[in-house]
Amino acid sequence: MISFIAQRIAKAIVVLLALIVLNFFLIRLAPGDPALVMAGEAGAGDQIFLAQLREKFGLDQPLPVQLFLYVKGILSLDLGFSFRQQMPVATLILQRLPATLLLTGTAFAISLLFGILFGALAARFAGTWADTTITVLALIFYATPLFWVALMAILLFSVAMDWLPSFGYETVGANYTGLAHVLDVAAHLVLPATTIGLFFMATYARMTRASMLEVNRLDFVKTARAKGLSNSVIQRRHVLRNALLPVVTLAGLQAGTLVGGAVLTETVFAWPGIGRLMYEALLQRDYNLLLGVFVVCSAMVLAFNLITDLVYRSVDPRIEFAS
Amino acid sequence: MSKRKILMSLAATFLLSTAALAEGPKAGGVVNAVIQPEPPSLMVGLVQNGPTQMVAGNIYEGLLRYSPKLDPLPGLAESWTVSADGKTYTFKLVKGATWHDGKPFTSADVLFSIEFLKQTHARARGNLVQLDKVEAPDESTVVFTLKQPFGPFIGIFEVGSLPMVPKHIYDGTDFKTNPANNTPVGTGPFMFKEWQKGSFIKLVKNPNYHVKGKPNIDEIYWHVIPDAAARSVAYETGKVDVLPGGSVENFDVPRLSKLKNTCVTGAGWEFFSPHSWLWLNNRSGPTANKKFRQALMFAIDRNMAKDVVWNGLGKVATGPSGSTIKYYTGAVPTYDYDPAKAKALLKEAGYNGEKLRMLPLPYGETWQRWAEMVRQNLQDVGINVEMVATDVPGWNQKVSEWDYDIAFTYLYQYGDPALGVGRNYISSQIAKGSPFNNVEGYSNPEIDKLFAEGAVAFPDAARGEIYAKAQKILVEDVPVAWMLELQFPTITRCSVKNLITTGIGVNDGFRDAWIEK
Numbered sequence: 001m002i003s004f005i006a007q008r009i010a011k012a013i014v015v016l017l018a019l020i021v022l023n024f025f026l027i028r029l030a031p032g033d034p035a036l037v038m039a040g041e042a043g044a045g046d047q048i049f050l051a052q053l054r055e056k057f058g059l060d061q062p063l064p065v066q067l068f069l070y071v072k073g074i075l076s077l078d079l080g081f082s083f084r085q086q087m088p089v090a091t092l093i094l095q096r097l098p099a100t101l102l103l104t105g106t107a108f109a110i111s112l113l114f115g116i117l118f119g120a121l122a123a124r125f126a127g128t129w130a131d132t133t134i135t136v137l138a139l140i141f142y143a144t145p146l147f148w149v150a151l152m153a154i155l156l157f158s159v160a161m162d163w164l165p166s167f168g169y170e171t172v173g174a175n176y177t178g179l180a181h182v183l184d185v186a187a188h189l190v191l192p193a194t195t196i197g198l199f200f201m202a203t204y205a206r207m208t209r210a211s212m213l214e215v216n217r218l219d220f221v222k223t224a225r226a227k228g229l230s231n232s233v234i235q236r237r238h239v240l241r242n243a244l245l246p247v248v249t250l251a252g253l254q255a256g257t258l259v260g261g262a263v264l265t266e267t268v269f270a271w272p273g274i275g276r277l278m279y280e281a282l283l284q285r286d287y288n289l290l291l292g293v294f295v296v297c298s299a300m301v302l303a304f305n306l307i308t309d310l311v312y313r314s315v316d317p318r319i320e321f322a323s
Numbered sequence: 324m325s326k327r328k329i330l331m332s333l334a335a336t337f338l339l340s341t342a343a344l345a346e347g348p349k350a351g352g353v354v355n356a357v358i359q360p361e362p363p364s365l366m367v368g369l370v371q372n373g374p375t376q377m378v379a380g381n382i383y384e385g386l387l388r389y390s391p392k393l394d395p396l397p398g399l400a401e402s403w404t405v406s407a408d409g410k411t412y413t414f415k416l417v418k419g420a421t422w423h424d425g426k427p428f429t430s431a432d433v434l435f436s437i438e439f440l441k442q443t444h445a446r447a448r449g450n451l452v453q454l455d456k457v458e459a460p461d462e463s464t465v466v467f468t469l470k471q472p473f474g475p476f477i478g479i480f481e482v483g484s485l486p487m488v489p490k491h492i493y494d495g496t497d498f499k500t501n502p503a504n505n506t507p508v509g510t511g512p513f514m515f516k517e518w519q520k521g522s523f524i525k526l527v528k529n530p531n532y533h534v535k536g537k538p539n540i541d542e543i544y545w546h547v548i549p550d551a552a553a554r555s556v557a558y559e560t561g562k563v564d565v566l567p568g569g570s571v572e573n574f575d576v577p578r579l580s581k582l583k584n585t586c587v588t589g590a591g592w593e594f595f596s597p598h599s600w601l602w603l604n605n606r607s608g609p610t611a612n613k614k615f616r617q618a619l620m621f622a623i624d625r626n627m628a629k630d631v632v633w634n635g636l637g638k639v640a641t642g643p644s645g646s647t648i649k650y651y652t653g654a655v656p657t658y659d660y661d662p663a664k665a666k667a668l669l670k671e672a673g674y675n676g677e678k679l680r681m682l683p684l685p686y687g688e689t690w691q692r693w694a695e696m697v698r699q700n701l702q703d704v705g706i707n708v709e710m711v712a713t714d715v716p717g718w719n720q721k722v723s724e725w726d727y728d729i730a731f732t733y734l735y736q737y738g739d740p741a742l743g744v745g746r747n748y749i750s751s752q753i754a755k756g757s758p759f760n761n762v763e764g765y766s767n768p769e770i771d772k773l774f775a776e777g778a779v780a781f782p783d784a785a786r787g788e789i790y791a792k793a794q795k796i797l798v799e800d801v802p803v804a805w806m807l808e809l810q811f812p813t814i815t816r817c818s819v820k821n822l823i824t825t826g827i828g829v830n831d832g833f834r835d836a837w838i839e840k
Contacts, residue, residue: 032714032719168548
């Protein structure tokens with residue numbers, strides 16, 4: 001198993017380097033550069049000003065030189081300096097990462113837990129009103145754009161009922177500590193986490209339902225029934241366990257996007273996370289910052305793929321580590 | 324001295340009259356405001372983005388402030404005199420002003436700031452071209468000597484245009500990497516306290532502020548909320564009290580204005596007077612033809628755009644100068660909405676249906692809708708328009724490289740034709756690479772001469788005549804299609820009093836504001 005992991009990590013590093021080079025050129029294909037953006041926002045900028053900015057950012061160097069310097073930095077674990085925010089990229093990302101992990105992690109847990117639960121229920125009561133309700137709701141949340149769900153949730157729970165805060169990570173200026181702080185952050189977390197959660201929950205519910213119905217028809221389930229096992233044991237131990245494999249695959253893929261996947265939700269809820277950082281870096285052509293976020297996201301995806309493979313094995317012991 | 328006596332008696336009457344109307348300003352309280360987008364830095368001497376100016380106007384100060392009529396008011400200079408020949412400006416600095424770290428503010432800081440800004444501040448560099456020398460005969464006196472009289476000179480001392488920066492922190496360092504850039508130190512009414520990137524910026528009251536009894540407010544939180552709809556909601560749910568101009572989409576303004584305890588004002592934009600127009604590429608294509616450009620002016624229903632897209636806010640522009648800035652004249656040819664006339668002119672211009680690329684301004688929904696409306700107007704008279712979608716950097720690049728036929732924009736005018744108007748029409752400003760000069764490529768020796776003369780003519784009456792003439796010629800030539808004098812309303816709780824008192828509005832800081840309890 002150790003050699004399997006080591007091999008996968010070595011491959012991941014090669015993939016990561018290839019991604020960096022690819023991203024480096026992709027970003028520079030977009031029109032406009034950070035100097036123009038900054039001049040634009042200042043509402044003034046003469047040639048001297050633009051030249052000063054470009055020189056400061058190293059944008060006056062030829063592209064291969066810029067790439068060389070960047071990759072050299074990455075290899076020494078230096079993600080570079082953000083043009084616009086005047087801070088090391090690593091610092092900026094580390095500042096934002098906890099907020100995003102909290103948000104997407106919560107959403108992921110909610111969606112996986114309730115998605116599998118509702119999917120199993122729908123399969124168990126296939127064809128009844130409970131199944132129909134779950135399936136229809138899942139379809140609706142799957143098909144509705146996230147930002148719209150977010151806005152509707154804000155209108156209902158923040159504006160109309162005034163139960164939950166509509167933006168931010170905590171109540172600014174309240175200076176809560178201890179439990180009060182935890183509860184405050186939790187209150188801020190409810191709407192954005194549920195918004196993202198609902199979408200993925202719908203996916204998992206639909207997948208679990210379909211997969212369970214499929215497994216239900218297989219011979220070993222008939223055998224279990226013939227053995228006289230109770231229905232709930234059959235569903236839990238024989239059907240669900242087998243039906244979960246495709247759900248784990250999907251969850252593994254989605255876990256990889258947890259870091260960068262919440263751009264819209266973070267924007268609507270003013271959540272100070274990494275999705276927003278990436279989006280703003282893109283709009284401002286903050287090359288180093290954007291590349292930095294890409295690197296971190298890519299690394300996460302690769303890590304989650306590895307974790308998924310390991311989880312596979314514990315869910316289904318028949319799967320072996322091939323070397 | 325008599326001037327100061329008059330000022331003092333004026334101030335006294337003002338105080339008495341307000342005291343009769345309401346109880347005086349109350350001390351204390353917290354203000355929550357919105358800032359959009361998040362500023363890259365608060366060091367306004369290095370970075371002049373709109374949001375930077377808005378927050379930093381509380382931290383830094385200029386030598387002067389400006390009334391809504393754009394008359395100079397005392398700032399870090401308590402009085403000033405101009406010599407009879409219009410070449411020497413003598414400023415007396417306020418006594419007892421200190422930097423936030425306790426060091427005194429002196430004339431040496433002013434001299435240093437001028438040198439600093441010449442290196443870092445594109446607009447200040449332009450404003451200071453007529454400056455011959457600046458001297459400090461003593462700690463509280465600064466004398467500016469010009470090469471020749473320069474009428475707009477008295478108008479360049481506002482905090483965003485010429486902020487004072489601390490010599491003791493920056494002298495001898497690399498300005499751009501000085502660690503103090505992250506913890507700005509100014510002389511202003513509020514001090515920098517905390518910045519959680521992506522969430523908020525916190526400022527606190529400066530207890531040693533040089534104007535006694537000010538500021539009234541204890542703390543200001545500037546909240547970073549990236550989504551326009553979420554900003555409206557933050558106001559509706561009472562989480563923020565101040566929405567500075569432009570922070571919500573225009574179509575939300577009527578709804579928010581109707582909320583309880585909500586005050587809306589269009590004041591505070593007199594100095595910037597954002598002027599919007601369509602850049603028409605004067606170099607090539609149909610837009611190179613003057614008749615075609617005139618046809619565009621007749622084809623676009625600007626009144627309707629004002630009423631529908633901008634909810635009746637703003638004013639239809641009559642020409643290159645906005646009506647709030649100096650030497651404006653309305654006595655110019657007019658272009659009322661007249662599609663028939665537009666069609667006739669198109670025929671005269673020999674337009675045969677070539678496709679024109681139009682760039683909307685990628686600044687949100689309002690601008691997108693406006694572009695769609697203009698496209699409809701142009702299609703109605705038979706002009707073939709194709710919309711080109713870009714994001715902000717893409718827009719900047721296309722416009723800077725003259726890669727467009729028609730492009731939306733708006734520019735600030737800074738109160739004087741020599742500061743914010745001429746740059747768009749004189750031929751020496753034609754240069755690739757910046758979206759803030761003569762992008763349309765208009766070149767007319769007579770206009771060049773008039774703007775050159777207007778900047779240095781003396782006394783002011785002579786300037787008025789020159790600019791009136793220039794406006795007439797430009798409106799006849801239509802180098803760009805003027806659209807609206809924009810108005811970005813500031814929305815606040817009515818309990819936030821006295822927020823906007825000068826011609827630069829919220830950018831002048833919360834120095835005079837107070838909260839009614």
